Every structure is written in structure tokens, then in C-alpha cells.
Amino acid sequence: DTEVTQTPKHLVMGMTNKKSLKCEQHMGHRAMYWYKQKAKKPPELMFVYSYEKLSINESVPSRFSPECPNSSLLNLHLHALQPEDSALYLCASSHLSTSGDEQYFGPGTRLTVT
């Protein structure tokens, strides 16, 4: 099973709302990632969790707050977002193998901030 699942598929939120995006994998992967992707652009890395600890934060604004409750789950908590935060949010996971490490992506959550 090489599936990464993400919920919800679509999310519309106001600038004062609080919402969360969820990601799950059951491949035994020890690294999980959040990416942001704007239209016609490549994904931009936001956060990396390695062995359930935050290992990379790409200078993401604090209105985005990641959480890794266990090795299979990854959340992204959203609060006081701006319209420019509207994008496709992708989750990915990987083994963290030193001999070569491919990332498997979920289908994404399409976020619209109004």
C-alpha cells in the first residue's frame, strides 16, 4: 500500500477561522512533509517531521502550525490565514532511508481563504 490520504479534499475558510488539515499514511514511513503549491508552480516545502519530531521549518508564518501526533498522522493547523494562503496543500511521506528516499504524495487539500 503506497497511499497517503488527506482530508478534507476542499476547504473554504474565512480569515478569522481555525481549521485543520489531516494526513495519514500506513506505510511505516518515518518522515512526513507538508508542501504548499500555487497554480502552475512546483510544490514548496513547508515542514518536515522526522521520527515524529519537527526537523525542518522553511520559515513558515506562525499562522500555520504543524503537529505529528504519531508516526502515521500529520496535521496542519490553520489560524488567521490570508487570501494569499489559498493553494493546494500536499502531504508526503518517505522511509528516510540513507540509501535513497522517495516521497509519496497525497492527493492534496484545495484551500480557499475568503
Next chain:
Amino acid sequence: AQSVTQPDIHITVSEGASLELRCNYSYGATPYLFWYVQSPGQGLQLLLKYFSGDTLVQGIKGFEAEFKRSQSSFNLRKPSVHWSDAAEYFCAVGINNQGGKLIFGQGTELSVKP
């Protein structure tokens, strides 16, 4: 600094014709290289990867890619394109000493003419 260049923003080929998508990378060590495909509004699907060994790698959906160290290239090829191959294609290099971070190229949009 590490970078990936995909020189062609948009390519149109006729169905049944051959395809080559170009990718050049800049990285000091031996790179881990990937090609991903993304259909509109979807996540990224891994087509193939190069970690070491044989420089010609086979992937899913009839794609292959050749790693050429002397040219810092990892071009993607397919002998006969199908209409369902129309999508965005991303080349990426894996920075394995940074917890699996991927550096993506800007992408090449493939259109297929009937």
C-alpha cells in the same frame, strides 16, 4: 546552491509520437533524482527514480530516464505518447542529508494532440 532546471515550460506532441522532457540539476554530490507527474488538481505521482547503478532507469506508464553525470542531466523519455499522458511533469533532486528535502524544477506542461 542546489537547483533543478526544466528548460521547457510547455511542450505539445502528437499522440503516438516520442517524447523527451529535459532536466538539468546542480548539486555537489551524487544526486538522488526523481520524475513526478501531476494531473490537474491532483497530487504528485512518482514516475521513476535514480539513486545509483544503471544510469538508464525504467518507470511506470512506459517512461524511462537516463542519468548523465557529465551533462548534469536526467531527461525523461517515452517512445509513444498517449492522450492520458497530458499533465505537468516535475523533475526533482533529493538532498538526502537534509531529511529527504526535494528541490523541484519549475515543471513542464505536456499537451497531447490527437
